[in-house]
Amino acid sequence: MRSKPKHYTLEFKQKAVELSYAKDNVKQVCEDLDVFPPVLYRWRKELKDYGKNSFPCWGKPKMTDEEIEIDRLKKVELERDILKKAIGIFSVSDKKNTGL
Secondary structure: OOOOOOOOOHHHHHHHHHHHHHHOOHHHHHHHHOOOHHHHHHHHHHHHHHHHHOOOOOOOOOOOHHHHHHHHHHHHHHHHHHHHHHHHHHHHHHHHHHOO
């Protein structure tokens, strides 16, 4: 029977990666921390690729700083477009009410 999957905290993952680089022996670190080696290697790669944006919560994508900024700008642009449409709708209804 399969055991329940383990969920590690962000701090645990970061410390495990730091320890694996400090000891330079992934196998020993995995035995000490009771983590499978492929998992630790994945954490190392993720931390290298995404830096401080590594290990997001469930359902959140891993993104670089540039991707985060692009996503933020897209949201601002969408909000601006919605407001422009709203101004157009309200300005048309104001002209109807004034009798022009």
